[in-house]
Amino acid sequence: MAITEERPEILELESGDTTSSTGVFARPTNATGWRAWLFTVDHKKIGIMYGVVAMFWFLWGGIEALLIRAQLFTPNGTVLTADQYNQLFTMHGTTMVFLVIMPLAAAFANYMVPLQIGARDVAFPRMNALGLWIFVFGGIFLNLSWFLGGGPDGGWFAYAPNTGVTFSPGAGMDFYALGLQIAGIASLVGAINLIVTIINMRAPGMTMLRMPVFTWMILVVQFLLLFALPVITVALILLSFDRTFDANFFNVSMGADPLLWQHLFWIFGHPEVYILILPSFGIVSETLPVFSRKPLFGYSVIVISGAAIGFMGWGVWAHHMFVSGLGPVGVAAFSATTMFIAVPTGVKILNWIATMWGGNLRFTLPMMFSVSLVSMFTIGGLSGVMHAVAPADTQQTDTYFIVAHFHYVLFGGALMGLFAGMYYWWPKAFGYRLNDKLGKWHFWAVLLGFNMAFGPMHILGLQGMARRHSRYGPEDGFDFWNAVVTIGAFVILIGMIIFAVNIVRSWLGYKEGTVPQEPADPWDGRTLEWAIPSPTPEHNFDYVPVVTDVDDFWHKKYQPDANGKLRKVADGNAIAQKGDQHPHLPSPSYWPIVLAAALPLIALGLIYNLWLTGIGLVLLLGSMFGWSLEPATDPDAGHGDHGDDHGPEEDGPDGNDKVEAETAEEAPVD
Amino acid sequence: METVAASEEDTHAEHHDHGLSDVGYIKIAIILGVLTAVEVATYFWDFGILEVPSLLILMVVKFQIVVSYFMHLKFDSKVFSYLFVTGLVLAMAVFAAMGTSMVFWQDPSGCDASSFC
């Protein structure tokens, strides 16, 4: 990767430099206002946009959940018809998994990984923007179904043949199949980008085993995505081909075996649940040491167990199929493999507790959410082990016992961790803290509501209440706990509204000056992102940090004195970088958003009219060429264009802007 | 630079050994051609029980040759091997398990869907 001289902001074609790409279209200059967001290639802006969009979908997925709960508040509820109910739980699950937790994790990954490894951006900034916009359009596309004849109604795992045209004749399942396909492309693009970034763009001295645990977990997650997404891609293709082109993959009268879909879906689906949880595991592995003022207990063990969870997650998928007719050998095998996932996970839990043990625990908001992850996730994990006992699962599966399990791990685990991350990194991203008092109200309301909403589901499940049932009868004896659950859900709503209020109020206060500007290192942090000002300057680092240790920044602040006792030698805020250098940054680009817009067009065309697909394809190809022909911001970049199918990223003109400003020498890599 | 830069994982990166000479590649191609001819021969002559194993072995050998030589994996950085081989091995393991479970581990039923037995 070569480095450039000082360069003008807008680049024309390099005269005489035959190997840089041609500059047919001008790139937008440093735009302001909304343009600065739409065309940005800055990983921080992209991260924030991921977060904002994910929170929007969280609101929507939450409303869907509340409608479900309203229906189940009383026996024989009349709030929803069965049809509406089926669409709502399908879209609630799909939304929460694909449009909330995954992009929220992507938000943190995008924002924090480059900072944590001391890089100025990700490897391919334009690809990064592409991933965001594809995700945005994918989410919109999926939800368009509400306005075009009704949402998908096959459940989030969409078991064939119920999701075929015969049994689900509306367009809903088409939107599901194509929408997830689009969201999958977004994740794949992002995954490759982050993998390359983490493998290749760490600050000097930051070996793999000096990387922050959050970055590590994100790396594991990106590998899971890299390998899991193709499988659901194929599953969805088979489903789409069945629905759109009359193929026979799930046509039983032609001899299809419906278990094929289940295998393909869960081969993706189980790694997916670790995709959802590992980022949060990474986040609490950052916050717990900081707020315990102790290093992470067993850093390498936590890293290795994270990788082990990722790895073992590939061998357990059929635990979702214990009653599908796998046969006893398969059931026994998958039952055993599933149980042992508890080992690496348990190691993490106990190491976190050991981290806090003997510490000096500061119960800030990030800490409170982190501790609640440790305890709530454990409950969910343990019910997971109960499901893994296959014969017992024949009584549990498809009841609310399962619903309880996965909300404990998803909400109590993944979401709690992500909220910890929000409170933790908010000052870094925006320059001010969220109000502590409101935050505490948010926390307690959510914790209480969460346990009220999902705790009783264990009981309901054991009483035999089946999931995905749009009603239950008065004779079933489920009334009491269902009422509690619904009330709990609304308590969560109250908590979340407090959170929203907090955001708005703190922001207004910050603008007015009543909420103070936070320094670079408000929490006495340990990792590199705290060594730069808050909010993060556009170029991240003035000087690329040279790293010599795990938690390197902390070691800059605390050093052993003559007796070998650790002493604070410097104040983090004083030694942080000033953000006053102005290295060259990649210019924004129009193409990511344009290219992304082509995908929903193509998909809509597949449902309604192939002409639209044609237009979408033209737009796709056109923007690929536009992308490649765009002037590079770097003479070394631009390998020319070639429409290869994983995105035209090889020309990565932006890939090379790692260090430009202070360095003058041009040196080829090889 | 080398001292501070983190080139810890990979020490082979510097000497980009680009494999064979053109003649070497042509030889490889000839070998591949011959192997393919053997494969096709199984269609014309009966290899008995050896047929499937030999086809599989030939396939793996051809695969290996293309990957090692044409794709330089043998000479290139280990990072590439890790990336590719992880995907490959994962694919083989997972789909072998899926296939096994769908073909061999079924409940013994021994009758078709529409009759008592």
Add this chain to the structure above:
Amino acid sequence: MKIRSYAAGRLIRGTSLVLMTVVLASCATGRIDPTDPVGENAKQIDGLMRLSGYMAAAVGIFVAIAVVLVVVKFRERPDDDPDELPKQIHGNRKAELTWTLIPVVLLVFLTVVTVPAVFDLSGKGDGRTIKVEAQQWWWQFSYDVDEDGTSDIITANEIVIPVGEEVNLEILSNDVIHSFWIPQLNGKRDAVPGRVHHWRISSPVPGIFYGECVEFCGLSHADMQMRAVVLENDDYDAWVLEQLTPATVPTNDAAKRGYDLFGRHCVSCHVVNGVYESAADGNANLTSGYAPNLTHLMTRTSFAGSVFELYKDDGSVNVADLREWVRNAPGQKAARPENRQGMISFAETLSDSELDDLLTYLLTLGGPPPLMPN
């Protein structure tokens, strides 16, 4: 120090209170109850579930105590010296090993008890074979009494079995995936189209046990229930005899009119053995090809996926619901008749008097049931 133990005490008292409420409240149960196993298989499963539950609870309580302890004991105090760092511990190999090995041991134990149980619980029952066919959104049960390979008794939604016998189920589906579950008798088993799944149920005592479809199967998944009616051997034999008797043309006037109406409107889907058998082998009016066989309708206690009671508590026929069903089935239970999923509505087709006649005819179809829900 005092404050701490006070807080801990409050916490412990609080949690035990909550736990007690939970335990008490979960004793209040409905008709479907996996925690009250009756059948042999269900009992074995229950044992495993309790075992794993206790283990989970033990681990959970251990973790909870550890968390509470840490949180209470090591929280920052106002008088803490901010420059005084707690002891910096980076890890401890022995500790790591301990909390790797203890879970391994626990899980090995769990595996060792689970795996044999899996094989134990799989496989056929040793009693008679009953074919279970699931379709949107009701169940069909067929009996091959003379063991000649064809069904002799076809009934809907209520599987009747003799007490003490472990009947062998062959579970099939005629459209999408459903799941057969009568929790007090055994765990569940999916009904997957194109596949035959073996399962078994048994009960040592007579009675009615409730079940439901627990794999999402489309619109009316919530309304696809079933019952297992377990009869003493004599009662069972009597039931079989009755079921084997075909229906006859009624003599009573109103019933005869109803019979004719039935022939006009209903036989495209429904079979009545001995009189209307045209729809017998699957029919094109329904995606699944099947509608309930009505020959002995009145010997059941419920209808339409066991969602509606066929008899009132006083033992009289629940005519109102049945009439409403025949008049406008999709209004009673979600269906997509336009897509050949579920029964069509006759609200436009049948007049009130015609409905009355039809009802009169339906009430002649066998009955009463050998066992009533209490």
Add this chain to the structure above:
Amino acid sequence: MTDVAESSTSQLAYGPTDWDDHHHLPTNTGLTNEKITMWAFLGSDCLLFGSLVSTYLLLRNRVGPSTRGPTAADLFDIPFTSVSSFVLLMSSLTMVLAVTSIQRAEMERCKLWLLTTAALGSIFIAGQVYEFTGFYREGLGFTTNISSSAFFTLTGFHGVHVSLGIVMLVTMWVLVSGGYLGPDRAETIEIIGLYWHFVDIVWIVIFAVVYLIP
């Protein structure tokens, strides 16, 4: 290394360093981002084709009550497919020659080999189109039965990969011809070569597993 840490005063925890002034930042592995990207993508694609191949293998002989028509395997013309497989195999040779040429700055040769590779790829695709139309004429369309759906999907996906490769190769040819892509960019050709070889090895698997193994 330790020098750096200690020489930086606490005022400048991460200040400018010697290192910053005189050297550019190499990638940690010494490898380019682009090449890692391609290999990661190929690793991912293994799972894609893994799913498709196993889907085909599981479905190829399944029959149900309304199965009609021949299976795909009934119609295979092995000699014909052998020839087209051979053509694709040899395109890997020409691809590798294109890479070595550009590494030696032999631009004319590189252009020639690029075009040859693209041409061989096109012959393969033409063969596939011919094969597909042949099947169709014998009554095996995409929707005919389960084995045909699985067969056409698998081979079709491979065909799409090959076609994309051809587009890339032709684009490279244009760029090399126009002088936009010189020997210093040899790696771009190499990366496209990786993709091309991958498509070839996928066919090696398909040819053996789908066509030859009975």
